[in-house]
Amino acid sequence: MNKVITINLGGTAYQLEEGGFDALRAYLDTAAARLQGNPDRDEIISDIEQAIGEKFRALLNSYKTVVTAKEVSAVLADMGPIEAEPGATAGAAATGTGTGSAAPESGATHQPGGRPKRLYRVYEGAMISGVCNGIGAYANIDPTLVRLAFVVLTIFWGAGIAVYFAMAIIVPSARSPEEKAAASGAARFTAQEFIRRARAGYYDAMKSFPDRHARREWKRRFKQEMRGWRTAFRQEASQGAASFRPHWPPPWTPGAHPGLGVALPLFSLLHGTLTIIWLCALISLLATGALFGLPLPSGIPVWVGLILLMFVFGFFAWPLKMARRAVYYHGFGGPGWTWPFIFVVDALVWLAFAAVLIWLARHYLPQAREAVHHLPAVFHEAADNVRDWWNKK
Amino acid sequence: MSLDEKFFAIKKGLLEFLVLKIVAGEKVYVADILRQLSETEFSTQEGTLYPLLSKMRREGLVDYEWKESDAGPPRKYYELTAKGREHLRETLDYWGKISGTVKNLGQK
Known part of the structure; x- marks a missing residue:
């Protein structure tokens, strides 16, 4: 007996065995990744979906309604692997992430493919104000993972909250259908989008909130909990700083020590490198259930591994972070600067360093470029793993 | 290394030329093109053809129109544009020159 999943290809519903569904999703994901930067990407993918649908239809009749995994x-x-055009690949590599921005002559006509993507907040299926949802739609990542990332950011750097609220204020929300389409860059409701939403438990979540009251109550509790966390972490941070301060020489006048200029970038670089190693470990653990190919000891479930990983990272990163905080504190004249502000500056600096490192790796290491290419697929896989584990519980 | 492998890149490069020729004959949809190619050394798959056709459309060589089909949803039927016809003529000329060169070189 096999589970059957219904999908929508070019406006027609098809029933696939689960294994077949996974294969199809992987195929479409790869196709989307290969066509990255192609102004007609969405159109090609919908053509391909329709061609697949036609082939499925040839296999079915009134007695046989399900397409097997083998079929x-x-x-x-x-169908064969999707080949990026020889001319377009060079262009795609050069323009990098500028998807859809390079469609000058085709965008002028009737064609719907090269619609530019924009970052919006998306309310449908949102938890608080749709920031994570919007980022998920923009980067084609499961919004659950974006939320997880924000929670982790908040736990370890506190700046997650600040960034979140800043984005909630600055980023516009998608209201009209056009804006909603632009949020995910999808001109049409493709099978991929359908699959993404189905997988994200989007419809389930709506079912589990039968009335507005339950939903509102849940939201209120969630916000309250977040507030509680924030104060707890802030307290912890200020205690950490208080215990660190006595060991640091008494305050100089602003920017007095010549060593500060060297120490700060060094600390930031170390912190950024550590963060990237940790992120790689996290992704490999989520995607494969093993740490860089090293399986976890039997009896330790993945989620315990995750928490352990976070603690290990926190253990190594904490002194670095405190050292940098102290540098800011003294380098910029100390007491005038309150904690939340330092949180933000601190987070921005190490984020910038991490971004530079990633950019360098992407530029100079072919493996890294490959990894970035496969990232969306890895994220999908990771989201599935987390959800499977959650459902099993 | 078989001849097939040796000529892989050349065959790939010629595909656009052949698709132009096929589309010039009559209005066709992708399955027709694949069928016509499948009987030759240039047999290919949807995964290659769709991106190629979309590029050719973007360059203004071909255009398509939707046509109802008797089975299933409407299909895209491709045809040559004026620019595509001009390009095909130039390519045919050039191809004639190349094949003449291949034939005559080294012969006395």
């Missing part, structure tokens, strides 16, 4: 792989093998 799906046969159809996909028949």
Whole structure:
């Protein structure tokens, strides 16, 4: 007995065995990744979906309504791998992330493919104000993971909250259908989008909130909890700083020590490197259930591994962070600067360093570029793993 | 290394030329193009053809129109534009020159 999943290809519903569904999703994900930067990406993908649908239809009749996993792989093998155009690949590499921005002549006509993506807040299925949802739609990542990232950011750097609220204020929300389409860059409701939403438990979540009261109550409790966390972490941070302060020489006049200029970038660089290693470890653990190919000892579930990983990172990063805080504190004249402000500056600096490191790696290491390419697929996989684990519990 | 492998890149490069020729004959949709190619050494798959056609459309060589089909949803039927016809003529000329060169070189 096999589970059957219903999907929408070019406006027609098809029932696939679960294994076949996974294969199809992987195929479409790869296709989307290969066509990254192609102004007609959405159109090509919808053409391909329709071609797949036609092949499925040929396999079905009134007595046979489900496409088996085997048949799906046969159809996909028949379709062949999606080839990026020889001319377009160079252009895509050069323009990098500028998806859809380079469609001057095709955008002028009737064609819907090269619609530019914009970052919006998306209320549908949002938890608080749709920031994470919007980022998820923009980067084609599961919003659950974006939320997780914000929570982790908040726990370790506190700046998560600040960044979140800043974005909630600055980023416009998608109201009209056009804006909603632009939020995910999707001109049409493709099978991929359908799959993404179905997987994100979007419809389930709506079912579990039967009335507005329950939803509002849940939201209120969530916000309250976040507030509680924030104060707790702030207290902890100020205690940490208080215990650190006596060991640091008494305040100089602003910017007095010549060593500060060297120490700060060094600390930031170390912190950024550490963060990237930790992120890689996190992704590898989430995606494969093993740490860089090293399986966890039997009896330790993935979520315990995750928490352990966070503690290990916190253990190494804490002194670095405190040292940098102290540098800011003394380098910029100390007492005038209150804690929340330092949080933000601190977070921005190490984020910038991490971004530079990632950019360098992407630029000079082919493996890193490959990894970035596969990232969306890895994230999807990771989201599935987390959800499977959650459902099992 | 078989001849097939040796000519892989050349065949790939010629595909656009051949698709132009096929589309010039009559209005066709993708399955027709694949069928016509499948009988030749240039047999290919949807995964290659769709991106190629979209590029050719973007360059203004071909255009398509939707046509109802008797089975299933409407299909895209491709045809040559004036620019595409001009490009095909130039390519045919050039191809004639190349094949003439291949034939005559080294012969006395």
